[in-house]
Amino acid sequence: MKYINMIKILFGLTIFSSLLLAQQIDVLEQTVSISEDGSAQLTYQMSFSLSDSLSTIQIPAGYENMEITSVSLDDIDITDQTAIIIDRSSPVFEINFPDPISGDHTINVITRMLDFLNWSEAGPEEFKTYNWEVNYTNTLPAYIGRCDLTVILPDGWNFHRITGSDPKFKKKEPKPPYVFSMVEDRASVSISRTPMNYMEGVGIEFAFKNEQKPNVLIWVGLLLSFLYLYYFRHLISRRDVESTIDTNNDKESE
Numbered sequence: 001m002k003y004i005n006m007i008k009i010l011f012g013l014t015i016f017s018s019l020l021l022a023q024q025i026d027v028l029e030q031t032v033s034i035s036e037d038g039s040a041q042l043t044y045q046m047s048f049s050l051s052d053s054l055s056t057i058q059i060p061a062g063y064e065n066m067e068i069t070s071v072s073l074d075d076i077d078i079t080d081q082t083a084i085i086i087d088r089s090s091p092v093f094e095i096n097f098p099d100p101i102s103g104d105h106t107i108n109v110i111t112r113m114l115d116f117l118n119w120s121e122a123g124p125e126e127f128k129t130y131n132w133e134v135n136y137t138n139t140l141p142a143y144i145g146r147c148d149l150t151v152i153l154p155d156g157w158n159f160h161r162i163t164g165s166d167p168k169f170k171k172k173e174p175k176p177p178y179v180f181s182m183v184e185d186r187a188s189v190s191i192s193r194t195p196m197n198y199m200e201g202v203g204i205e206f207a208f209k210n211e212q213k214p215n216v217l218i219w220v221g222l223l224l225s226f227l228y229l230y231y232f233r234h235l236i237s238r239r240d241v242e243s244t245i246d247t248n249n250d251k252e253s254e
Contacts, residue, residue, distance in 0.1 A: 022052040025059065026145040028196075032116075032134050033152040040116035042066060044093075044109040053100035059107070060139045064091040066111040071095070073107055082109070090139035128209055129160045135203035138196050147196040151204055152188040156212035159187055164205035167193055178204060 029045040046059065061084050071082040073095075082095045093109060123130035134151050138144055153159070162169075162178060169176040178191040193202045 022050060022054055023057050023142065024049050024051070024145070025142070027148075028059075028144050028146070029148045029150070030062070030136055031150045031152065034117055034154055036154040038117040038119055039112065039114045041069075042111045042113060042116075044107075044111075046107045046109075047104070048107065049104045050102045053102045055097050055100045057095050058087065058140060059093040059095070059109075060137065061091040061093050062136045063113060065115070066113045069110040069112055071107070071109050073101075074105055088139065090137075092140065125207075127160070129207045130209065131163065131205070131207050133164070133203060133205040135166065135201055137201035138198060141198045143198065144196040146192060146194040147202050148190060148192040149202040149204065150183075150188055150190040151206075152183050152186050153208055155186055156210055157187065157208050158211045159189060160207040160209050162189070162204065162206050164203075165191055166201055166203040167191070 025046055025048045027045075027047045031041075031043040031045075033041045033043070035041075042063070044059070048057075050057075064084065064086065066084060068079065068082055068084065070077065071079045071093075078095065078097075081097065082093055084091055085094050086092075087094070095107070117132060119130070122132050125131060134149065136147065136149050138147070159180065162176070165176070165178055167177045169178075178189050180187070180189050182188065187208075189204055189206065191202050191204050193200060196202065
C-alpha cells in the first residue's frame with residue numbers, strides 16, 4: 001500500500017510538472033502602488049506562451065490575502081475564471097478556461113491588498129524614516145524569461161536610501177540593479193531579473209520619508225515673506241522721506 005501511494009504521488013507530480021513545462025511566462029511585470037493608508041494595488045502584466053493546449057494555468061501570486069479586482073486575457077475579461085489558491089504551500093493565481101487555449105497570450109491581473117504596509121512596524125526611525133521591503137518569488141518549477149518589479153510610494157514620499165536588493169548590488173558592478181523614476185509625480189524604484197528560475201526572486205529593501213512640507217511651515221514662510229516685504233517697503237519710504245528733508249535743508253541754507 002505504501003508503494004502504491006508513492007507511485008500515485010510521483011505520477012501526480014509528473015503530470016503537474018508536464019503541465020507547468022507546457023506554459024512559459026516570457027515577461028512578468030509587477031507593479032506595487034502603495035497608498036498612504038497602507039493598502040496597495042498590485043498589478044501583474046504578463047506575456048506567456050503555451051506549447052500545448054491547456055485548460056488551466058497557474059501564476060505565482062506572491063501574496064495570499066489579496067482581493068482580485070479584474071483579470072483579462074488578451075483584453076477579454078476573465079475575472080470570474082480566476083482565483084487565488086494555495087498550491088505547494090505558496091499562493092498562486094489559478095485561471096481556468098472552458099475551452100483549452102494554446103499559443104501566445106497576454107494576461108493582466110489587478111488586485112487590492114488592504115494591509116500591505118504596516119506603518120507601526122515600518123517606523124519611524126532615525127531622521128523620521130520608515131523601512132519596508134517588497135519581494136516576489138517564482139514558486140513554480142518553470143522559469144520566467146524576465147521579471148520586473150516596480151514599487152511606487154505614496155504621494156509626497158521619497159526614497160531615502162536602498163538597504164538591500166535581490167539581485168544584490170555588487171561593488172564591482174558599474175551601476176546598481178535598480179532604477180529610480182517618477183510615476184505621475186510619485187517616486188518609484190524598479191528592479192528586474194533575467195531569467196528568473198524556480199525559487200529565484202526579485203526584491204527591494206528601502207528606507208523612505210515624507211518630503212511634504214507641513215501646512216504650518218508654509219504659512220509661517222508666507223508670513224515671514226510678507227513681514228520682510230513690509231519692512232523693506234518701510235525702509236524705502238523712510239529713505240525717500242529723509243532724502244526730501246535733506247534737499248529742503250540744503251535749499252534753506254542757501
